[in-house]
Amino acid sequence: MRFVLQVFGVALMLSGGLWALQGLGLVMWPAESFMLAEQRWALYGTITFLIGLLLFWRAARRR
Template identity: 90%
Template sequence: MRFVLMVFGVALMLSGGLWALQGLGLVMWPAESFMLAERQWALYGAITFLIGALLFWRGSRRR
């Protein structure tokens, strides 16, 4: 279970980071994405990143 939490946490952190950077307009890839420079996606990405970080932390702390 630890491994699953950690892998899922990393996946959420990576996708949330991408969403946040796209929402802030710092990453303009892919060019046809609807998330580019949309502030709401920066918020969604930050929330997703934090959930992933919590899952990763929880997985690394369990025995």
């Protein structure tokens, strides 16, 4: 279960990071994405990243 939570946490961190960077307009890929330069997606991405970080941290502390 610990490994699954860590993998899921990393997946959330990666996707949240991408969403945040797209929302901030720093990553303009893919060109047809509806998330590009939309600040609400930067917020959603940051929240998703933090949830993934929390999952990963909690799983790492688990015995």
